[in-house]
Amino acid sequence: MTNFIKNISYSLKKYKFLMCQLVSRDFKVKYKRSALGIVWSLLYPLLTMSVMALVFSHMFKMSLPGVNYLVYLMSGLVIFNYFSEASNLAMSSVVGNFSLINKVYIPKYIFPLSKCLFVGINFLLTLIPLYAIIFLTGTGVNIYHLLLPFAFICLFMFTLGMGFILSTISVFLRDMFYIYGVMITLWTYMTPIMYDFAMIPEQLQFIFKLNPLFWIIYFVRDIILYNQVPGLNVWVYCIVFSVGFLLIGMIIFKKNQDKFIYYV
Secondary structure (H helix, E strand, C coil): CHHHHHHHHHHHHHCHHHHHHHHHHHHHHHCCCCCCHHHHHHHHHHHHHHHHHHHHHHHCCCCCCCCCHHHHHHHHHHHHHHHHHHHHHHHCCCHHHHHHHHHCCCCCCHHHHHHHHHHHHHHHHHHHHHHHHHHHCCCCCCHHHHHHHHHHHHHHHHHHHHHHHHHHHHHHCCCHHHHHHHHHHHHHHCCCCCCCHHHCCHHHHHHHCCCHHHHHHHHHHHHHCCCCCCCHHHHHHHHHHHHHHHHHHHHHHHHHHHHHHHHC
16 A cells, blocks of 8 residues: 555656646536636536525525524535535546546546546635635634635545545446436435534434534534534544545555456
8 A cells, every 4th residue: 555655646746747637628628618617616606505595594494593504505515516526527537538548558546536636626716605605694714714724635535535436436337327326416415514413313413424524514614603623523533534535445446447447
């Protein structure tokens, strides 16, 4: 595993230009023939939040004591949207680049990594509308916001680990593309994005706490909504889940990457 990490570090330097080209290509493909272009990265989370806010705050009368529901909703939404989009793109990254893999030698882990980085740039852009909502609702900003990069790094590591796992499985089982669509829908409702976690029956709460995104969103909301440093247990869970899934993903990907060529 140590050698694998060293090889990744070396390859990132050697194939830095290729990585930039892959990310640049994704940007061009995503916004090709789009009138608003990159502005959609700012509008999409706002529009999604508006629809959810209309449904849950007005139709279902969802509210949270002491905090602004729009900020609560938006803070969970930007985290989950990054994971959902990045993991979906990473899952198809190896299969979608078989023609390139067949022609020249390229470290295969570059493909899931490039997808997570590409969506990561969009994620940073979505922080603009998030902070716009924070200011407009009077929630305000505090010094603890400087701790948020920790949560974002954990989110990236967890998503990359899942990307390695999904991209490996999808090479051998193309049905994974359809199965994961159902899984991500279930995952959405198992993550407290639009509802209060306190609504979950106490005997079932431990199931929801097995979700790594639960702890990352918990970390972010503790800072943004409650103006406090997350507890030590939240830090530990974020680190354990993110590093754990990244290592598991790297091991699975490393053990199977040489077989990919036989499943074109």
